[in-house]
Amino acid sequence: VPRAVKPLLVPPPALPPGSTVLAADLGASNVRTALVDAAGVIAHRYATHTDPADPVGSLLACLRRTADAARTAGAGPVGVAVAALGPLDLTVGALERESTLLPGTELVAITGPVAAATGLPVVLERDTVVAALGEAGYGAARGVADFLYLTVSTGIGGAVVCGGRVLTGAHGLAGEVGHFPVDLAGPACGCGLTGCLEVLAAGSGIAAAGGQDARAVTAAAAAGEPAAVAVLQRARAAFAAALVGLVNAYDPALVVVGGSIARGQGDLLLGPAREAVRRHAYGRAARSVPVVPAALGDDAGLAGGAPLAAARLQP
Ligand SMILES: [Zn+2]
DSSP states (O other): OOOOOOOBBBBOOOOOOOEEEEEEESSSSEEEEEEEEEOOOEEEEEEOOTTTTTTHHHHHHHHHHHHHHHHHOOOOOOOEEEEEOOOETTTTEEEEETSTOOOOSEEEOHHHHHHHHHHSSSEEEHHHHHHHHHHHHTTTTTTTTSSEEEESSSEEEEEEETTTEOOSSSSSSSSSSGOOOOTTTTTBBBBSSSSSSHHSSSSSHHHHHSSHHHHHHHHHHHTHHHHHHHHHHHHHHHHHHHHHHHHHHHHOOOEEEEHHHHHHHHHHHHHHHHHHHHHSSSSHHHGOOOEEEEEEOOOOOHHHHHHHHHHHHHH
């Protein structure tokens, strides 16, 4: 099978000292852009809501503001690194709108419009892969050759780093763990299956089950409201069960968990996950695998743009 894109290795390569990249993180709810330097330092940040009818329009509007601020500051970025929610078609640089979070059927070009708008070379990669590179370069996974990166936000995604290499799979989808089936008797997921990890534990699933947005459900659970407590208990149990399965499948040395919904719950989410791994992972060594929060938080997907550009833009 020919590979249209270069493999991504860990530890990730660095941009030459002093150089910068325009970084963008296109999510289902928000777009964020910034200028990132070779050390992962972030400047000129902008953010906006993602228009589900025109996600690339939202991306370009936000990116222009960062590009203008960078130009005013005298920066000459070497390229644009776009992290976007999957599934992506990396061979043509496009978002597949069959994504359960941005419904539709067509391919939406990203690389071409961003190159046209900026006049710079563009690299596109799945948001969780870019975040994993960020954590590997500057965050919790520095020096670790085998780790899982999971993000729990509006949706759930992930990346698998195995033997110093980011796994891609045959179609660039390796590590897309959101549609890992946890409970086939569970609620219907947007992908057509039932009881996926995402529909049970992501912000979108928590909101659907709780009848209000995920933050409000979390607050209600903290106040002891029984229905909200039940929704979050189910979410945390689903996450813990999926994590045991992933640890068993990939034998990581470390699990890094990012995303706004994970951060909002903190140890209420990670505590049961750690306990499940400690009790149920297969093999004595696997039961001691650390499960830690992302060190870069929401910035992982922006910071990772620098090593992504270093890996894909340099010959
Ligand atoms: Zn699903």
